[in-house]
Amino acid sequence: xxxxxxxxxxxxxxxxxxxxxxxxxxxxxxxxxxxxxxxxxxxxxxxxxxxxxxxxxxxxxxxxxxxxxxxxxxxxxxxxxxxxxxxxxxxxxxxxxxxxxxxxxxxxxxxxxxxxxxxxxxxxxxxxxxxxxxxxxxxxxxxxxxxxxxxxxxxxxxxxxxxxxxxxxxxxxxxxxxxxxxxxxxxxxxxxxxxxxxxxxxxxxxxxxxxxxxxxxxxxxxxxxxxxxxxxxxxxxxxxxxxxxxxxxxxxxxxxxxxxxxxxxxxxxxxxxxxxxxxxxxxxxxxxxxxxxxxxxxxxxxxxxxxxxxxxxxxxxxxxxxxxxxxxxxxxxxxxxxxxxxxxxxxxxxxxxxxxxxxxxxxxxxxxxxxxxxxxxxxxxxxxxxxxxxxxxxxxxxxxxxxxxxxxxxxxx
Amino acid sequence: xxxxxxxxxxxxxxxxxxxxxxxxxxxxxxxxxxxxxxxxxxxxxxxxxxxxxxxxxxxxxxxxxxxxxxxxxxxxxxxxxxxxxxxxxxxxxxxxxxxxxxxxxxxxxxxxxxxxxxxxxxxxxxxxxxxx
Numbered sequence: 222x223x224x225x226x227x228x229x230x231x232x233x234x235x236x237x238x239x240x241x242x243x244x245x246x247x248x249x250x251x252x253x254x255x256x257x258x259x260x261x262x263x264x265x266x267x268x269x270x271x272x273x274x275x276x277x278x279x280x281x282x283x284x285x286x287x288x289x290x291x292x293x294x295x296x297x298x299x300x301x302x303x304x305x306x307x308x309x310x311x312x313x314x315x316x317x318x319x320x321x322x323x324x325x326x327x328x329x330x331x332x333x334x335x336x337x338x339x340x341x342x343x344x345x346x347x348x349x350x351x352x353x354x355x356x357x358x359x360x361x362x363x364x365x366x367x368x369x370x371x372x373x374x375x376x377x378x379x380x381x382x383x384x385x386x387x388x389x390x391x392x393x394x395x396x397x398x399x400x401x402x403x404x405x406x407x408x409x410x411x412x413x414x415x416x417x418x419x420x421x422x423x424x425x426x427x428x429x430x431x432x433x434x435x436x437x438x439x440x441x442x443x444x445x446x447x448x449x450x451x452x453x454x455x456x457x458x459x460x461x462x463x464x465x466x467x468x469x470x471x472x473x474x475x476x477x478x479x480x481x482x483x484x485x486x487x488x489x490x491x492x493x494x495x496x497x498x499x500x501x502x503x504x505x506x507x508x509x510x511x512x513x514x515x516x517x518x519x520x521x522x523x524x525x526x527x528x529x530x531x532x533x534x535x536x537x538x539x540x541x542x543x544x545x546x547x548x549x550x551x552x553x554x555x556x557x558x559x560x561x562x563x564x565x566x567x568x569x570x571x572x573x574x575x576x577x578x579x580x581x582x583x584x585x586x587x588x589x590x591x592x593x594x595x596x597x598x599x600x601x602x603x604x605x606x607x608x609x610x611x612x613x614x615x616x617x618x619x620x621x622x623x624x625x626x627x628x629x630x631x632x633x634x
Numbered sequence: 635x636x637x638x639x640x641x642x643x644x645x646x647x648x649x650x651x652x653x654x655x656x657x658x659x660x661x662x663x664x665x666x667x668x669x670x671x672x673x674x675x676x677x678x679x680x681x682x683x684x685x686x687x688x689x690x691x692x693x694x695x696x697x698x699x700x701x702x703x704x705x706x707x708x709x710x711x712x713x714x715x716x717x718x719x720x721x722x723x724x725x726x727x728x729x730x731x732x733x734x735x736x737x738x739x740x741x742x743x744x745x746x747x748x749x750x751x752x753x754x755x756x757x758x759x760x761x762x763x764x765x766x
Contacts, residue, residue: 573698589673
């Protein structure tokens with residue numbers, strides 16, 4: 222439920238009213254229930270980015286003048302914060318990417334093209350986000366590798382019997398989400414990683430929905446790769462993180478070539494930079510990386526345990542309230558076994574129509590396939606509506622969701 | 635609080651709940667399906683075409699009220715129409731049939747059927763609706 226480090230501290234209640242004051246977005250009066258899609262950003266993040274743009278805007282790792290050095294220092298500071306946040310051994314194991322999609326593609330291209338060959342097996346799950354599915358399909362197609370998918374049970378939890386059976390076929394790679402973006406299911410990622418390693422597989426965990434809710438200690442979990450994205454953890458869009466085990470990253474060829482990723486360039490060959498720069502070609506999203514640093518500071522100040530407790534309370538409240546609506550079906554496991562994500566449908570009303578009506582009530586809700594079309598097919602639904610919560614979400618916002626749903630039912634009655 | 639009765643006008647809801655020409659054609663000359671890439675909604679159409687005229691048309695699929703009502707309305711428009719005339723059906727025609735203001739986010743729902751018609755019946759690329 223929480224990392225070994227933070228669970229040493231007692232859970233302190235979260236002052237949601239105080240938290241919300243840090244988020245200018247809420248001045249709009251909109252009920253925002255779409256944080257699994259993208260989170261809101263606190264003033265601290267916006268200020269950090271604004272300060273870069275207005276006071277020391279310069280490129281990094283190049284200039285010898287002071288503003289460039291400050292930009293470099295602040296950029297590198299985020300790498301230290303990320304290392305601590307996920308407890309990586311070394312700064313060399315923290316690569317900045319554009320988002321999780323980019324992180325997974327980096328692994329699929331660089332590690333995958335080097336290590337996966339014809340007939341090899343890749344194990345995924347049916348509830349993966351497209352970002353942890355399509356890159357592997359592309360790799361498998363190119364290499365003639367096979368993909369097998371772990372199914373879910375009726376509660377929306379992974380079929381571990383199937384998972385273990387697939388491991389007996391010695392997959393090269395096992396990749397799965399720490400938390401399902403649609404069902405909210407917290408997968409048994411520790412147990413899965415250990416079992417996959419025993420079977421000799423490399424393990425990638427998609428932490429897009431996990432790192433900000435349940436946290437991660439990559440050393441304790443032992444995964445080989447872990448990705449998360451800035452814009453879902455109170456940070457800006459355009460920046461994500463790939464954690465990779467150092468020995469694997471060292472052996473991998475670069476993903477993209479260009480500036481910043483080189484040690485020396487000659488007309489007939491290039492010597493690549495050391496980690497992590499080997500994987501960070503071109504001028505990065507400097508302001509965004511600095512903003513991500515402020516976001517991690519914010520999350521750590523509030524505390525992941527407090528956030529998790531708050532979300533659990535809200536999830537229970539929401540599931541209870543939604544369950545009382547006739548014709549509404551909830552998907553996924555019990556509140557305690559999921560992050561703050563609740564997907565549902567309402568008989569006779571397509572989720573798009575729900576979301577349009579809720580929009581007129583100033584309630585933001587995700588509706589559609591949630592970038593998990595295979596899961597929609599598995600659940601035999603065209604689409605789902607999804608409400609998701611974060612540290613700033615209130616019961617009042619969930620009440621407004623319920624009111625809007627009743628109005629939708631009235632219109633479609 | 636009640637909002638937005640204008641958006642979901644009665645006849646849209648009627649087409650959604652009681653879709654016209656819903657189902658499959660056993661003897662279709664052309665069948666085509668398209669997914670809305672944003673939400674996974676599906677509209678498929680079967681056409682029976684003879685002498686350049688759409689003799690019969692059915693649609694199937696699953697999706698929101700807008701996409702399904704739009705498909706239902708389209709089948710009514712198409713039945714008995716010459717392919718030449720059907721080719722002239724425009725985005726504006728579809729939106730006029732729906733008769734409601736469609737937000738940019740929902741435009742793809744409204745125009746999915748038109749894409750099925752263009753790609754299916756004419757083999758057009760169907761890209762032109764994608765620029766919205």
